Amino acid sequence: METVDSTRAFVKNVKRVIVKVGTAVVTRADGRLALGRLGALCEQLQELNSQGYEVILVTSGAVGVGRQRLRYRKLLNSSFLDLQKPQTELDGKACAAVGQNGLMEVLHGERIGTLFHCDANKWASIGEIDAREMAVAARECSRRLQVLSSQERSKILQDIASNKLVSQIKASTKIPVLGHADGICHVYVDKSADMDMAKHIIVDAKTDYPAACNAMETLLVHKDLAQNGGLNDLSVELQTKGVSLYGGPKASSLLKIPEARTFHHEYSSLACTVEVVEDVYAAIDHIHQHGSAHTDSIITEDQEVAEVFLRQVDSAAVFHNASTRFSDGFRFGLGAEVGISTGRIHARGPVGVEGLLTTKWLARGSGQIVDGDKSIVYSHKDLTQQG
Numbered sequence: 001m002e003t004v005d006s007t008r009a010f011v012k013n014v015k016r017v018i019v020k021v022g023t024a025v026v027t028r029a030d031g032r033l034a035l036g037r038l039g040a041l042c043e044q045l046q047e048l049n050s051q052g053y054e055v056i057l058v059t060s061g062a063v064g065v066g067r068q069r070l071r072y073r074k075l076l077n078s079s080f081l082d083l084q085k086p087q088t089e090l091d092g093k094a095c096a097a098v099g100q101n102g103l104m105e106v107l108h109g110e111r112i113g114t115l116f117h118c119d120a121n122k123w124a125s126i127g128e129i130d131a132r133e134m135a136v137a138a139r140e141c142s143r144r145l146q147v148l149s150s151q152e153r154s155k156i157l158q159d160i161a162s163n164k165l166v167s168q169i170k171a172s173t174k175i176p177v178l179g180h181a182d183g184i185c186h187v188y189v190d191k192s193a194d195m196d197m198a199k200h201i202i203v204d205a206k207t208d209y210p211a212a213c214n215a216m217e218t219l220l221v222h223k224d225l226a227q228n229g230g231l232n233d234l235s236v237e238l239q240t241k242g243v244s245l246y247g248g249p250k251a252s253s254l255l256k257i258p259e260a261r262t263f264h265h266e267y268s269s270l271a272c273t274v275e276v277v278e279d280v281y282a283a284i285d286h287i288h289q290h291g292s293a294h295t296d297s298i299i300t301e302d303q304e305v306a307e308v309f310l311r312q313v314d315s316a317a318v319f320h321n322a323s324t325r326f327s328d329g330f331r332f333g334l335g336a337e338v339g340i341s342t343g344r345i346h347a348r349g350p351v352g353v354e355g356l357l358t359t360k361w362l363a364r365g366s367g368q369i370v371d372g373d374k375s376i377v378y379s380h381k382d383l384t385q386q387g
Helices: 006-013 035-050 062-076 080-084 092-108 120-126 129-147 150-160 163-172 195-207 223-227 230-240 249-255 280-290 303-312
Strands: 016-021 054-059 185-189 216-222 244-247 271-277 295-299 317-320 339-341 349-351
Touching: 016 035, 035 054, 062 092, 185 195, 185 280, 195 216, 195 230, 195 295, 216 223, 216 230, 216 280, 223 230, 223 249, 223 271, 230 244, 230 249, 230 271, 244 249, 249 271, 271 280, 280 295, 280 303, 295 303, 303 317
Parallel strands: 016 054, 185 216, 185 295, 216 271, 244 271, 295 317
Antiparallel strands: 339 349
16 A cells, blocks of 8 residues: 655645746746746646646736836837936836736736636626626726737736725725735844844845845834944845845935935835834834835844834734745745735735635524523534635
């Protein structure tokens, strides 16, 4: 009898397989789609499907694909004089909007928007009139997109994907929204921090995946470190890794670096803002004023200061002596992450599939009644949840 690895014994009872792939899988080194790898992936998923598994493909590679496409279009539509100017980093959400359409086209063999209406004619027979009308509207929108020029289409998609639109939706809707508009994550280095640890953490938080929403965008440093050389050491460590630094009023003067236009900015690239603060309370105030309630971290050996930070920073994830990059559904053990929520209903922080579900309670009795809770003793135990 074949011996089964005890750590994988659960696989025999699996009915659904969720596959998560990222930019490194779906794109080549030059940013173009890796069609060979995508083809092999599709074959493997089809094989799983033919074996009776329900397969869900989750891809975060849209940002990489979109960035390559937008840069190519910008190159085609730029004059020689334009190309001599400093190039600004493309908005991450705009890249995702453009890239996702490319992935949909490859993986499904369909054009923009067709996934929303391909079965619209079937819905009418079961009375889903509203859904059908929405699908038809999506079809019309996709047709209009297809007749626009590449430049016009890119502009529309950038507007659709903007942080401003996400913020407006969250602010104006009466429906609870799970999501976040920005990922402005802070790392605060306290005066009692282990400096070697601090260097490792800030480099990882910024450079591990600069475009991720959990990457460090602002480095806050205690004022004492500006006097003893710690601030300079931290800035040099980042610069040697290729990170461009922009300073607040204090840091820009001390480090002789360009001043940041605003503290509320998500670079999504190898760049970050640096500022000097008085103490942990000033750091907390700064985070609440300029942050996005996503993920913030403190580096300190002082446990009391750490507890103040952990308890008072009102963000979805708050860390002590750890990189902000750990704020991730997979790393939290939630499976494939479907998003991160900075709100308070009902899931907060990284959200897995379970975070999108609600609970239905089933009770099987034999005539029990409450009757004012007379002669009743309640006991509780964990029950197996059923999907």
